[in-house]
Amino acid sequence: MKKAENIIVGISIGDLNGIGSEVVLKTFEDTRMLELCTPVIFANVKQLSFIKRNLNLEINLQGIDRLDQLVLGKVNVLNVWREGFDLNLGTNDDKVGEYAIKSFVTATQALKEGKVDVLVTAPINKYNIQSDTFKFPGHTDYLAQELEGDALMFMVQDNLRVGLLTDHIPVSEVAKHLTEELIVKKIETIKQSLIQDFSINKPRIAVLGVNPHCGDGGVIGNEDDAILKPTLKKIFEKGTLVFGPFPADGFFGSNQYEKYDAVIATYHDQGLIPFKTLSFGNGVNYTAGLNKIRTSPDHGTAYDIAGKGIADYNSFKEAVYLAIDIFHSRNQYHEISQNPLKIRPKQEFSKKGE
Template sequence: MDKSDKIIVGISIGDLNGIGIEVILKTFDDKRMLEFCTPVIFGATKAISYHKKVLENETQVHGITDISQANAAKINVLNIWKDEVDIEIGKPTAISGEYALKSLESAVNHLKENKIDVLITAPINKENIQSDAFHFPGHTEFLEEKLGGKSLMILMTDELRIGLITGHIPISKVAETITPELITSKVETMHASLIKDFGINKPKIAVLALNPHCGDKGVIGKEDDEIIRPTIAAIQETGKLVFGPYAADGFFGNETYKQFDGVLATYHDQGLAPFKALSFGKGVNFTAGLSHIRTSPDHGTGYDIAGKNLAKSSSFEEALFTAIQLFRNREEHKELTKNQLQTK
């Protein structure tokens, strides 16, 4: 590999028929991006070329067959297949899901072997990617199994970080899934990430209520008083600055979230609906708690606009910069804690 101290950013290509390739190309239209990192896209130059032709995009890419050939001054495409792939832009197909998985698996293997420093995942279709090798509701769960650790999905901007106590599960299963053990685990993961990934020494974390109005003392549900509130009290006894439960509507409506370093929502849409209303196009999905850094843009495959040159790359760009910064923060934390241990 071309010698460079730049961070090597691995990029999984996402669904071949979606907007993933478009936002990747648009991100690196600005050659100044190469000053911050060495990109390695896991896919095939033929697939990239097909999208370039449709989009009339002139971004130059550098095809390689092994990670060792990556050039720090170019946009590298690691060719992991030679097949003639049938691309049908704007349509979810079994083929586009199959090759999205090939890209993701190769990128994750390189990440595990530390041949790339961080991973950015372009959007997949959670239905057509399902197979014997991918039987998960999303990236987060797949990465947890492959990389180890206790994952926590965090949607983030500079001023808002929302993690999910429960993730990709049916709403009918949320109440029975929320236990003291799960809440405690997610708080611990967010607390540790805020310290080592974000450099916040004493993070303040808010936990949202499950029921409207925190259950109104049992009138609208007992979970907040019987499970969430006692668990928060027990966590507080360990010295962590954890508060709640907060009724979600007032919490966001009154901008209370600005008083905290992290927020834990009890279920997917409770956290993501307000997040995307406040931050769509600027947000980043970060998987905390894993052995390596992974981020992604806050949008999906965008089939409805794929191939029309309408996709905006702002969220992918934020995912790129965030991954680089988180990697640096984590490396700095490792050095600081190593030095602390050596002086004891």
């Protein structure tokens, strides 16, 4: 197993006019983080040094031009571009979006090639990243194309885990996307992630209904009775501990979620609103179901506070912790799969020194 400091965490810098650079630099200003991993930020060292000085941060940046120059135990910055350009913090700028994608695409390629072990992505602006060569709604869709597996948005904060059957689609289209095939695939992805990424051998999964009160017997829509209930029954009969559908309105307020290892919402806001309310800025967006590990903070570019030095970096730090923990969990899972007699107790790998 890799030593902690030898775990290479690739970081795409996101929108430089937002708070991404600030939360990344604040996270690794704490030198204890370098006992857990070696970060490599895909950006430009001169620009990050400028931002560092503006924010009065005490952090040493190691500029490199190739990944084979990476220095373990240092905060490395891979120069993905050389040219300088003006930053106008707090504004939407297509040029900045272009560099955000350069960072992300280069970091993803390094992840594919095994040159970094995990990827943590700082926030992007979904509007200014669009171009003739990049036509994706965001990080997840591109990763789904580039990496093996079935990508699924999985929001995580300690033991609260919320997955989605559908994500970035209009509410008006949710019902027609809910097919038996989709439900089976998403639940299997969540189940496998809970086993290999979170070391939960027999996960219990709750599914929320699509309609208010799960349709009230067809009075408020028939999707729950016609699609969700029979599909969940089939999945349960095959050995997966899946339960529901549950009415979504009182599920989190009554703390029902605490009985389950994961909750699956049928659409984006049904899952993300309660998750972000409960996680208080410490949540992590994990892309489950892929052959590589990617996490990100649960917030956006926050243009309104960019450059003011007041951005909360806890969510980004938690994203780094989670990526490292999942990296270790997957290694143990594969080791045990190859040698079932060699079973180790679950360990806490991250948050060392806190």
